[in-house]
Amino acid sequence: MIGDSPLVNALRPSANFGGRAEGIATDILLLHYTDMPTADAAIAWLADPRSQVSCHYVVAEDGTITQLVSERDRAWHAGVSTWKGQGDINSRSIGIEIANCGHDHGYPDFPDVQIEAVIALGCDICARNPIPAARVLAHSDVAPGRKRDPGEKFPWARLAGAGLGHFVEPEPIRGGRFFQIGDHGAPVEALQGLLAWYGYGLDIDGDFGTDTQQVVAAFQRHFRPERVDGVADASTIATLHRLARALTPPAGQGAAEMARD
Known part of the structure; x- marks a missing residue:
């Protein structure tokens, strides 16, 4: 060798x-x-x-x-x-x-x-x-x-x-709307869509269950490490938007609209 x-x-x-x-x-x-x-x-x-x-x-x-x-x-x-x-x-x-x-x-x-x-x-x-x-x-x-x-x-x-990897400065933790276990609907589906577009393995079903919580926590560990709790708070979502904007805009109207928020 x-x-x-x-x-x-x-x-x-x-x-x-x-x-x-x-x-x-x-x-x-x-x-x-x-x-x-x-x-x-x-x-x-x-x-x-x-x-x-x-x-x-x-x-x-x-x-x-x-x-x-x-x-x-x-x-x-x-x-x-x-x-x-x-x-x-x-x-x-x-x-x-x-x-x-x-x-x-x-x-x-x-x-x-x-x-x-x-x-x-x-x-x-x-x-x-x-x-x-x-x-x-x-x-x-x-x-x-x-x-x-x-x-x-x-x-x-x-x-x-140092030129290794994709990263943006995390948005500060603050108040505002958040998603967590038990939530469901179109906004959760849009969040799942953008996470999946970025690369994470996740079903886009509009239900914030254990799988979505685990993916959000993994995202936080990499991109918003100040608080890792699996709750998609405003800081986590805003950081995800910034990462998306730094790459090619996501396909699909829902994800694209989310990235522009």
């Missing part, structure tokens, strides 16, 4: 990979946290054939970068996940695991040196692969009902400032 990036400090080949599906571009960069006590423990687990999981890269707390799977191969890191209505995210993506013990074990801040290494590696990967800014994603974006990583402490704005 030869490292794909000149930034790689160490190679630890994993047996947990396969071939990518034919005809699918590698056009997603997917960011995770390891959810393990140390980077070494995570690397050992991701390289262990018994785990049946892997990732292309692990970035340790000190910024050290270890590669486990070649970028040409399909690592097993995304699980059951979707984006833009497409499954098999493993075939479409390159995955970076960021050493952090996660929400269930204290969820510490990400060190500056680690984030700088993630930015450098991510920019290098995106320079060599057809990955647009809006497809630099969190694990929680593609699997909102299962995953929370890398979570609300991850500095997405800092990445975007």
Whole structure:
């Protein structure tokens, strides 16, 4: 195995990979946290054939970068996940695991040196692969009902400032109309439509149920991290509008009207 990036400090080949599906571009960069006590423990687990999981890269707390799977191969890191209505995210993506013990074990801040290494590696990967800014994603974006990583402490704005990813300054939290579990109707349908247009896997049925709550929470973790509660408040909705306006206007009158509000 030869490292794909000149930034790689160490190679630890994993047996947990396969071939990518034919005809699918590698056009997603997917960011995770390891959810393990140390980077070494995570690397050992991701390289262990018994785990049946892997990732292309692990970035340790000190910024050290270890590669486990070649970028040409399909690592097993995304699980059951979707984006833009497409499954098999493993075939479409390159995955970076960021050493952090996660929400269930204290969820510490990400060190500056680690984030700088993630930015450098991510920019290098995106320079060599057809990955647009809006497809630099969190694990929680593609699997909102299962995953929370890398979570609300991850500095997405800092990445975007360095040219990695799509981000807008979140709208301040304030009063105003909001949607939550139990709400239904055309405004909820419009919210679901815009979230789905952006990429989130969500049925557009006009009912604010558990699935919609989970998607809203995933959106908040990435784009409005000050409060992650799954309630579509005015700040969350306004931030979503701004993201939509920064890309091609959404198809469909309802979503387009929502983006102009």
